[in-house]
Amino acid sequence: MNEKEKQGKYIDISNLSWHQVMELYACTRCGMCVKWCPVYVQDSRITITPKEKLRAFRKIISAQNSLRRKYFNPESWIGRILCPKLPTEDDIKAAAAALYECSTCRQCHFVCPSRIDTVELYEALRRSLVDSGVPHIDTHLPMVASSKAYDDPWQQPRSQRARWTRVAKKEGRIKAIPNMLKPPENLPPPKPIRE
Incomplete structure (x- = not known):
């Protein structure tokens, strides 16, 4: 399987408000959400914590919308060095699976020092996944x-x-x-x- 076949779908985030995009990047990774997450109490995989869900989607969105990809051809020798690697289908599936492992209790929102409205953000990201054709x-x-x-x-x-x-x-x-x-x-x- 070559690299083009392994690449995932492009996630269209046009349904996110500018405030939600800012919230996606506002996570300070302090870990307060981890201490209070009832899902994490039951299943202690770090990938299902709110901070890791946001990190995974930041990585996907940043790679897909990188300014370097707009100015350099990613297939050129300089593009292969400077441009971030696009997420694979497995990366997107793992991020989507973690996103759906949330009870939407809003506890992480209440303890977050940045006051990120995680439930609304997760719902918007889920909508983006569905609209982008992610299985x-x-x-x-x-x-x-x-x-x-x-x-x-x-x-x-x-x-x-x-x-x-x-x-x-x-x-x-x-x-x-x-x-x-x-x-x-x-x-x-x-x-x-x-x-």
């Missing part, structure tokens, strides 16, 4: 397939969606079965899920 991470593939087949991630047919209400009424957890609402007629059809 789903392996743990999401069953949910995507189920959403396409059943319109829900729980792999249950539509006829079984309200089954929990009958069980809950029988067990006395609810008093009455709620009426099912029909969607308004003037809504446009839902957008199809992209792979």
Whole structure:
């Protein structure tokens, strides 16, 4: 496999606000987020900490948008020396997998001395990944397939969606079965899920 085949997709960050781009580079790597992250307590891989997620995306975005790449041909001898290496598909997949390992509890935002709004930034980065055509991470593939087949991630047919209400009424957890609402007629059809 040559270098061009190993390179990943270009991540388009045009959906990020200027404030979010600044937040991406505002991390001081102090480590306060690591001390308070509930995900890190359960799985102590450093790659899933907020500071490492931001570092990985800074590296990807900086390499793709480097001024050196604009002024020097990356294929020339001087370009190979001066231009940063583009991220590989594996780099992008690893950064994406770490980005999705977040409970979005906002604890890192509350303890961050730079007040980086990590949850909003992560959501914008996730949108960038989807819009750029980065494939789903392996743990999401069953949910995507189920959403396409059943319109829900729980792999249950539509006829079984309200089954929990009958069980809950029988067990006395609810008093009455709620009426099912029909969607308004003037809504446009839902957008199809992209792979």
